[in-house]
């Protein structure tokens with residue numbers, strides 16, 4: 001049963017109709033960039049200093065994994081971390097199973113790192129991560145020379161049999177996935193010669209940007225309508241300073257809350273504006289949102305700006321499938337905006353949402369239906385019929401170990417006619433540990449069981 005009015009998990013939270021949200025706030029560090037900063041620091045020679053690291057459960061798992069693999073990883077202040085790396089190919093065999101918790105990015109990228117080490121290691125994770133497909137990385141990495149023993153369906157726990165003799169490949173992406181591209185490039189660091197990835201649709205390029213920042217040669221060019229990314233293997237990576245920008249995928253929840261709660265005006269400071277991540281903001285602008293980027297700047301190779309939004313009416317739109325890669329994590333929160341917009345919002349090309357931390361397409365459709373919204377769920381499409389005003393609400397939604405489902409329905413509850421609950425708020429800590437506290441400082445009425 002998807003939505004249970006009597007759910008009794010200790011981590012349950014309920015969002016109530018709130019007055020205007022107001023204020024200026026930073027958003028937590030980018031999760032994708034935080035994982036990569038720790039991994040590249042561990043593969044570099046010398047000291048890497050990271051500022052603005054996201055200190056969430058997912059990223060702390062990657063920090064622990066890098067420590068288990070022989071890097072020296074130290075927290076020196078709020079969001080400030082220092083990594084002393086072991087060099088490409090210089091990691092050491094971990095003494096125990098590496099547990100990556102809820103983190104698909106941690107699991108897929110670290111698999112790429114381990115593929116090129118001359119030892120075996122075992123990866124596991126929570127129930128959500130153990131249900132997610134790993135074949136997308138094991139197939140190309142096996143072609144390079146690594147070995148894998150997985151549970152049925154190529155799922156974790158998984159043993160990685162690393163090889164100190166990896167061969168370069170040309171990998172043609174079969175799914176638009178930055179995690180897969182990154183795993184192949186990370187393995188390619190260990191192989192002699194050139195490792196290439198061919199993408200039909202460009203996915204987030206944080207790995208390419210950071211590889212260059214640490215001293216690797218990465219070329220990007222066009223080839224028969226596709227993008228070809230080529231890494232020259234076996235570079236000497238050197239420790240660097242990394243400034244982590246605010247995560248646009250976390251900013252998304254605050255932005256939609258600021259657009260939906262009547263009378264709100266919110267400024268989000270230092271949000272990453274990498275053009276391969278900003279699909280949601282483009283879509284919201286097409287829906288008529290009053291949303292502006294200000295104070296544009298560049299932080300450590302990534303474009304950054306302040307995002308200012310004022311609440312107002314939204315209209316339904318058609319979101320092109322080609323935009324999916326640039327907003328893949330943002331469909332759940334877009335669906336909440338669509339539920340309050342006038343007219344229908346059509347979202348296509350969503351097949352990948354079925355294999356995220358939960359089946360997000362199913363979870364959004366079930367949760368919205370329980371909140372009184374009319375939706376049409378297809379295999380890889382979602383149509384949300386908005387009523388031009390907030391929906392009835394009044395349901396408790398099952399979060400299925402998925403932080404983005406949890407935060408999305410809390411945002412919907414701030415405007416719904418009746419409160420919206422989630423059965424378990426603990427997954428929020430995987431990406432946005434201070435979400436509830438921060439929302440409350442802006443004026444949101446979110447309550448735990450004890451409140």
Ligand code: S3P
Pocket residue numbers: 031032033105176177178179180182204328329352
């Ligand atoms: C990520 C890539 C995306 C995204 C995930 C982070 C990354 O996953 O959903 O949250 O940091 O590379 P896919 O590669 O599966 O699309």
